Amino acid sequence: MPEGAPDLGTMNVVVCVKQIPDPADPGALDPTTKTLxxxxxxxxxxxxxxxxxxxxxxxxxxGGGEVSLVSMAPNNEVSGIxxxxxMGAASAILVSDPxxxxxxxxxxxxxxxxxxxxxxxxxxxAATESxxxxxGTVPAQIAEILGLPSVxxxxxxxxxxGVAKVQRQxxxxxDEVECPLPALVSVTAGVVEPRYPSFKGIMAAKSKPVxxxxxxxxxxxxxxxxxxxxxxxIVDIVAAPARQAGxxxxxxxxxxxxxxxxxxxxxxx
Amino acid sequence: MGLSKVWVFGEAADGKVATITLEILAKARELxxxxxxxxxxxxxxxxxxxxxxxGATSVLATGDLGGGLLGVAVASALAAVIAAGDGPAxxxxxxxxDGRDVAGRLSVKIDAPVITNVVxxxxxxxxxxxxxxxxxxxxxxxxxxxxDKPQIVLVRxxxxxxxxxxxxxxxxxxxxxPDLGATGGAKVTSRFVEEATGPxxxxxxxxxxxxxxxxxxxxxxxxxxxxxxxxxxPGASRAIVDAGWVPYSYQVGQTGKVVKPSVYLAAGxxxxxxxxxxxxxxxxxxxxxxxxEAxxxxxxxxxxxxxxxxVLPKLIEAxxxxx
Ligand SMILES: Cc1cc2nc3c(=O)[nH]c(=O)nc-3n(C[C@H](O)[C@H](O)[C@H](O)COP(=O)(O)OP(=O)(O)OC[C@H]3O[C@@H](n4cnc5c(N)ncnc54)[C@H](O)[C@@H]3O)c2cc1C
Ligand SMILES: Nc1ncnc2c1ncn2[C@@H]1O[C@H](COP(=O)(O)O)[C@@H](O)[C@H]1O
Numbered sequence: 001m002p003e004g005a006p007d008l009g010t011m012n013v014v015v016c017v018k019q020i021p022d023p024a025d026p027g028a029l030d031p032t033t034k035t036l037x038x039x040x041x042x043x044x045x046x047x048x049x050x051x052x053x054x055x056x057x058x059x060x061x062x063g064g065g066e067v068s069l070v071s072m073a074p075n076n077e078v079s080g081i082x083x084x085x086x087m088g089a090a091s092a093i094l095v096s097d098p099x100x101x102x103x104x105x106x107x108x109x110x111x112x113x114x115x116x117x118x119x120x121x122x123x124x125x126a127a128t129e130s131x132x133x134x135x136g137t138v139p140a141q142i143a144e145i146l147g148l149p150s151v152x153x154x155x156x157x158x159x160x161x162g163v164a165k166v167q168r169q170x171x172x173x174x175d176e177v178e179c180p181l182p183a184l185v186s187v188t189a190g191v192v193e194p195r196y197p198s199f200k201g202i203m204a205a206k207s208k209p210v211x212x213x214x215x216x217x218x219x220x221x222x223x224x225x226x227x228x229x230x231x232x233x234i235v236d237i238v239a240a241p242a243r244q245a246g247x248x249x250x251x252x253x254x255x256x257x258x259x260x261x262x263x264x265x266x267x268x269x
Numbered sequence: 270m271g272l273s274k275v276w277v278f279g280e281a282a283d284g285k286v287a288t289i290t291l292e293i294l295a296k297a298r299e300l301x302x303x304x305x306x307x308x309x310x311x312x313x314x315x316x317x318x319x320x321x322x323x324g325a326t327s328v329l330a331t332g333d334l335g336g337g338l339l340g341v342a343v344a345s346a347l348a349a350v351i352a353a354g355d356g357p358a359x360x361x362x363x364x365x366x367d368g369r370d371v372a373g374r375l376s377v378k379i380d381a382p383v384i385t386n387v388v389x390x391x392x393x394x395x396x397x398x399x400x401x402x403x404x405x406x407x408x409x410x411x412x413x414x415x416x417d418k419p420q421i422v423l424v425r426x427x428x429x430x431x432x433x434x435x436x437x438x439x440x441x442x443x444x445x446x447p448d449l450g451a452t453g454g455a456k457v458t459s460r461f462v463e464e465a466t467g468p469x470x471x472x473x474x475x476x477x478x479x480x481x482x483x484x485x486x487x488x489x490x491x492x493x494x495x496x497x498x499x500x501x502x503p504g505a506s507r508a509i510v511d512a513g514w515v516p517y518s519y520q521v522g523q524t525g526k527v528v529k530p531s532v533y534l535a536a537g538x539x540x541x542x543x544x545x546x547x548x549x550x551x552x553x554x555x556x557x558x559x560x561x562e563a564x565x566x567x568x569x570x571x572x573x574x575x576x577x578x579x580v581l582p583k584l585i586e587a588x589x590x591x592x
Contacts, residue, residue, distance in 0.1 A: 128524070135383065135423075137376065137423070140369060141373045141376060144374045144377035145377055148451065148452065149338075149452050149453065151455050168366070168457075171282070171518070172282065177338070178456055189507065232412050233413060234410055237408060240407055246570035248573075251573055255583075256586075268499065
C-alpha cells in the first residue's frame, strides 16, 4: 500500500460545503460594496449535498471512519451545515470572520485548505462548482495548497486498497482515473442520490460539534483574504441586453404547422 | 499596443483542435502579436498548422503525459516558466474540465487570482477587464486585475467566434514538466467515448432539446426522431441527465454545453436560469411547454403553450410526410 494510505477499514473524509442564499429567492448585488447581498438564511448548496452523500457512502463502504465538514460563511451561519450534519456527517469546522468579506476563490481555497489540514483526512470532497459562485476553481486550488493529487469532475468514486477509482467526466464520455490517497475529488451533480435527513438525523444534528474559527485561528494573515487579498476588483455592473420574447400561442391542434412555417421562414426547411 | 505576450491553453482530441481553443485564439490575437498556445500532450505537431492558421505564433507542448492528468502537469510547467521570468501578460483558458484545473493550480503556484466565467473581455491599458454574467445572464459584472501577476482568465465557450487569421503553422517548442511529487499521483487508466451520431451539440445549426416535461425516459425518442428529421443535434436539460435518461454530453446549460444554433427548440423544459445561460444566445428559440407561465417563454421567439405528447408526434408526422 502506498505511503500515507489509510488503514483498511477506516476512512476519514472531509467535505467542503458551501452555504448559499436560497436559489429560489435569488439575491442581488449590493450596489455600494459590489458583493452578493446575503441577508437571510443560507442553505446547503445542492451541489454539495452530492459530496456529503458520496462521503457517507464511502465511509460506510470502508467499514468505519468519519465524515466531517468544512465551510466558510459570513455571520457564523450554520443552517446549511446543520442540514449536512442531519444527513449523517459527524462534525464541522465553520470559518467565519468579518475579514473574509469580499474573499475570492483563491482566498476561499486558502481558508478552506487551512481548515481541512486540521483534520488530515484521507479524502477531501468538494463539488465541481458551487451554485452561486460557480468559479469551479476552488477544488483544484485547495488540492494545490495541500499538495494533494486531485480528480475533478468525478461522476463515480470507489475506494479500493487506498486508491480512489474515479470516473472523470470528459467532453466525449469519461476517463477511468486511479489516484492514491490522500487526495481531493470534486463530484458532479447526479453522481449519487442525496438522502433526505431523517427526523432522528435532524434532532441529532443539533448537538453535533461545530468548531467556529476565525482567520487568525487558522494562522492566516487577514491581509491575504477579503477585498485586500483578492488581486481583482469589480469595475462595473451593468444590465445585460435582454432578449425579447416573441409570439406565444395556445396549441389548438395546429401548433406543428406554426413550427413548420417558422422553420420554413428561416430556410431551415 | 496591446499586451506583450499572451498564452492560450489549447485543447484537442484526436488531432482536432477544440472549438473553444479556436474561439479564444480569435480574441487573443486581438490582444497581442505574440500568442503562444500551451498544450498538454504529445501530438502538438499534428495541430500546429490549425493553431497557426488561427493566430498562434508558437505552441509549447509537454509531450505525452503517460496517463498523468493534464491540469497539474501543465500548471506546474507554466509556473516554472513564469518563475524563470518568461511569463506572459495574460493566460486565457476555456471553462472546461482541464482548463479549470490548470487555472486553479496555477493561481496557487503564482499566488494570482483567476477571473472566471468570462463571456467578453477588453483591455484597459495593460489590464484585462472581463465580463461575467450573473443571475442567469440578466446582469453583467465587469472585473479587472489589481496585481501585476500574469492575468489568468477562464473564458466560457461560444463567447467569441472562431475565425482563421491565415497565419503560418505555429512553431512547436517544448514545455518541460517538473517533478510533480504527490500532486501528480492521479493516472488515467482508460478512456470511454460515448457514442454520438449526427451533428455535434455545440456546432449544430439546429438543436432540439428535451426536459422533464417529456414525462419518462422512453419519450426521449421523440426528441431523437425530430432531431434526425431536422438534421439537428439532440440536447437535454440537466433534470433528465441527472435522471439518467441521456448522457451528460447532451446537457445544455451552465454546467453543460453552451449552444448558439440558429434554431433551438426546447420541449418540456421550464427554462431555469442555469439552462437559459446555455442557450439564450441562440438566434431563434422555439419553446413547447404546457405551462404558459414557464420562464422559457420569456426568451422564446415562438412559444407554444401545449402538450409535448400532442405537438411533437404531429410535428414528426408532418416532417416525415414532407420526405
Ligand atoms: C449549480 C447548478 C447547475 C445547473 N446546471 C444546469 C445545466 O447546465 N443545465 C440545465 O438544464 N439545468 C441545470 N441546472 C438545473 C436547473 O436549475 C433546473 O433544475 C433544470 O434545468 C430543470 O430541468 P427541466 O426544465 O427539464 O425540468 P423542470 O424544471 O421540472 O421543468 C419541466 C417543464 O416541463 C413542463 N411540462 C410538463 N409536462 C409537460 C407536457 N406534457 N408537455 C409540455 N410541457 C410539459 C412543465 O410545465 C415544466 O415547465 C443546474 C442547477 C444548479 C443548482
Ligand atoms: N465558502 C465555501 N465553503 C465551503 N466550501 C466551498 C466554499 N466555496 C467553495 N467551496 C467548495 O468548492 C466548490 C466549488 O466552488 P466554486 O469554485 O466557487 O465553484 C463548492 O461546490 C464547494 O464544494
